[in-house]
Structure formats: C-alpha cells, structure tokens
Amino acid sequence: MKVIGIDLGGTNYAVGLVDETGNILSRIEGKTKVDEGPQAVAKRLSESVKSVMSNTGVSARAIGIGSPGSIDHEKGVVRFSPNFPGWYNFPLAEEIRTHTGLDVFIENDANAYALGEHTFGVARGFDHVICLTLGTGIGGGVITHGFLLRGSVGIGAELGHMNVLPNGPKCGCGSNGCLESLASATAIRKYVEDGYSRHIDSSLFKEKNASQITPKDVFEHAKNGDYFSLSVFNRVVSALSVAIGSLINIFNPQVVVIGGGMANAGDFLLEPVEEMVKDYVLPTMLGTYQIKLSQLGKNAGILGAASIVFERASKR
C-alpha cells in the first residue's frame, strides 16, 4: 500500500508518496501561500499530490494531512489555526477529495507526528508513547494503550502548555510558565535578547547581533563553555525535565520522544535531560521508560501525515 502524506505548514508544505516501510518514493515541496485563501491552497496541494503520483506512476490509496491548529478529524475540517488566518471550519478533506478522487484524513500536526514516530520512528512497537516537538513552539502527541489521545473535542495533548513554572515567563497562549514559554526556540530567542539588552558578556554576542542568534548557536556556545549560553541551556533542560517527569508519572509511558529542530542538539541535550528527569519521576517509574531523540529528520511531517492512513488501515 502506498499513501500520500501532506505536511501542511503556515509557510511551506511538503507532499510525499510513502510506502509501508516509510520510504518516500517521491516528494514535492512548495510555498503554502495562505493569503490566497483556503480553496487555492487545497487546489495547490491537490496538484502536488497528482504530481508525486505521476512522477512515479504509482497510485496512492489515500491521503493523510498533518495540519496545525484545531482539527475535526472525524469531519476532516480545519476548525481554525493561528497559522491560517481566515480559515474557519474549512472542509479541507472534502476539497482535496474532490480534486484528487482519493480519501483524505486530517490530524493536528503534532498528533500526526506522534503517529509517525509510532509507525516509522523510534516509538515503533510501543503502545505508550509521549512525543514532544521542540521548535518555534512546543507540540505534543500522546499514544496511550495504543490509541492517539485526542480528548473530548480533539484538542488535547497540548503538552507545550503544561505549566512547569508558575509565575514564569509570559507564554504566547496568555498564561505564564508554560513549557513552551521556557524551552522553545522562541523562549531561547527571548533569553538571548534579554541577555543582550543587559550587556551580558557572552561569546554569543561577539559574532552576531542578538536577533540573528539561533538556538543552535546557543547550544554550540554552551558546549564551548560560554557561561551565558550554559545558563540558557540549563533553563531549557530544567523546564523539559520537569515536564517530562510529570508526563512519565501521568502516563507511565515506554518511550518519550524528543523531536523538532532542537532535537538536532543530540546527546548534548538528551543526556542532561535523562539525568534531571530522574529528579521528578516516582521511584517506581525508574526503569519503565526510555527517552529518545527522533530520527525522522526533515521527513517527520510527511511520514507523520502518511501514518494517519496506515494507522487507520491497521485498526480496521
């Protein structure tokens, strides 16, 4: 069985033709151009779907879409998304079905990502999985007892908005001290700007302006022993560890997967988190879980979207 996975973002999208083993047989990327309206976006995605099939001469069985925002997965509707201004209750699945003739299934992108790890990634074979994606924001996906946790109206698993520090920094959601406000790329940028404005002596500020400094820069300078970068890094590690510790006590998972761009920091991030999480888990939980870095890389979005279809097929 071959399926289409669509990784739909606010700026870019990617469409891939994927087989059961997670090979991507053909792949197209493009600009989403949200400002042209939802119908135009649906048409553009549909044309890319046709292209990846004609490129390979293979017909797909169905299409899976990972989309940001609040998704009605039963109706295939994007209720709304901060990334898609003006989209309200847009029947994306139906539109693309009309253009392509294929069945279309949509999930929130973080949920799709978790399915991707479960089907193709480091969480393969496990029924109790927590996924965190560390990027501009922090997304979450949970598989418990083999099923995706969606919640009563499908907006659960917002792990980036667990509170890990009451009275902590303001979060984009309006609350204070959410994991996202402390450990996302956005949070790191704020720490850096704050350090810069306080004239802190750091090797970071000798190469670039504060606004050009990325989380990757901060992690590299931290590795090289820059005190300020280390302090930023430690705040990220602490917040992540508190959240992961609580999640382990709540879900008793087998695997916690750290994905997203910041997972590229590798063992330099993983090892201190593994160590510090032990401060927050119950003694009985020790030995019951592993924390792993995602291996899906830049294909995580397409594979997650494709796995929406594979998971449905496997549960029939």
Next chain:
Amino acid sequence: MKVIGIDLGGTNYAVGLVDETGNILSRIEGKTKVDEGPQAVAKRLSESVKSVMSNTGVSARAIGIGSPGSIDHEKGVVRFSPNFPGWYNFPLAEEIRTHTGLDVFIENDANAYALGEHTFGVARGFDHVICLTLGTGIGGGVITHGFLLRGSVGIGAELGHMNVLPNGPKCGCGSNGCLESLASATAIRKYVEDGYSRHIDSSLFKEKNASQITPKDVFEHAKNGDYFSLSVFNRVVSALSVAIGSLINIFNPQVVVIGGGMANAGDFLLEPVEEMVKDYVLPTMLGTYQIKLSQLGKNAGILGAASIVFERASKR
C-alpha cells in the same frame, strides 16, 4: 446484577454489596490488621464478603477490590504497597477467590475511585474524566476515550506527583514540589506546624495545639478571615489550579472531579479553583470542561471497587 466492592485501606477496610444503580444493600467495616500478614487479611475480607451476602440473602456475581499500591490488575496481584509492609507480589484475587468461590478483580484504589465516579458519580456519562482525591496523599485516576489510563506497567495516573512548583517542598516520594507536597492534608499539616513554630499570629493556634489542627480547621478559619489560614488555603488553591490547568491542556477532559476528604470544603474550595484554573488553560479549552466536587462521600471506596466489576461487564 449485584457485586461486592471492597475498599481496602492500610488501617480500615469496608465491604459492601452493591446493585447496578449504586445502592449499597449491606455494608461491613473493620480493621485491616495488616500486621497479621496478607493471608489473614484475605481471610478476614472473605468472611466479610460472606457476611454481607448472608445478611441480605443475595449472592454477588463477582468481587471488585480497590487497593493502595502497585497492582497487577491482570493477574490480581498486589505487587507492593507502602501501606502494606511485607506484601510482595501477593495474589490477593486468587486467595479471596479460593475462600469465596467468586471472581475477583483488583485495581489501584485511585483508579477504582475514578471508575466509581464514571459509573455512579458526577462523571457518569462522560468518556473523558480526570479524578483527584485530596486526602493524606493525592491520588489520581484518568478515563480517556472511555478507558481507564493505566500506563505500560499499570502504575500511571499518579497525578499527585505532577510537578507544580520546581524547588517546592520536599514530597514523600523524594522529589520536590509535587502537587501532593503542596495541596494534600499532609502538606497543610506541615504549613500549620511551620506557622506555629514561627510564632505566627493566627486564630488557629488559640484553640488547639498545632498537631491537633486539621485541614478542616484551616479551611474554617480561612473562611472567617484568619490571614494565616487564608495563606495556607491560597497555596492549596494555587497548586491545585496549576495541576488541573495542565491536566486540562493534556487530556481535554469533559469533567475534572475533586474528591477525598478535602472535597468536603465544598464551594469554598471549588469556586476559587474554577477561577484560577482559567489562568492555566489554553483559551481554546474554555467551555470544554467542568470541575465538580465528588458526591460519593464515604461510599466512594466501595462504589469504586464495585464499579471495577460493572465496567468489565459493560465492556464485554
């Protein structure tokens, strides 16, 4: 169908004969006498089971037991429990089956409590339920998509050990800042002892010694405007609100139930928690959940245990 519910505690136990509507037809309480060993306890419980049946002339279909500690619900084994020193991998279900001839099902007591709320309580009819029991410790039970969340080795839903204040007070589990370390009856007793030792001026200390002051006293003095009692109360409300807010963002539940002895504080506790939780939930969650106080009262344990059997029967 009539079933037996056994509420097994470290000090006391209660056995009840329960019908499908949650009526308790007969009830016996007694001392657990853990020091006499697990076989003696199993025999005592079995005799009480026979008594409640002979009292009413009704035979039960099966027995449900809510037990503290780590339970292997598939094998009916109490792996271990801080409340039962010396019990390791004790096959409680099998022992009681031998004595009574009835099928026996065991769950962790907090999980059983959640099933009780789901079957007979304020969470009846809902598939997405969070339960917190506020007592000496804080127990948790979660029903998500209609199923009890047990986790990979059955020790999940430890909601009392979510971290709500990194570097907060030491918790019995060894960590710092768990919900239990901030909002349990034990936490309140520690706040009171600390206030007493610092010679704080409070109406609390004019009636009783610090060691005799209960959470109920603190709540009553808080209601009457005593500043120290209010400060203790506010710490409990804050910690509860942070935890409940995170749980709503994680599970997108329909109902959050607050039970246990401290739920007797009623609206005085519920209303500020309802208000403060809004500071920690995503705006999209508003309107999707209710927070309710348990109505099961002193029968919560028996009804929870009985509902283990009713839930199994309903899912066959």
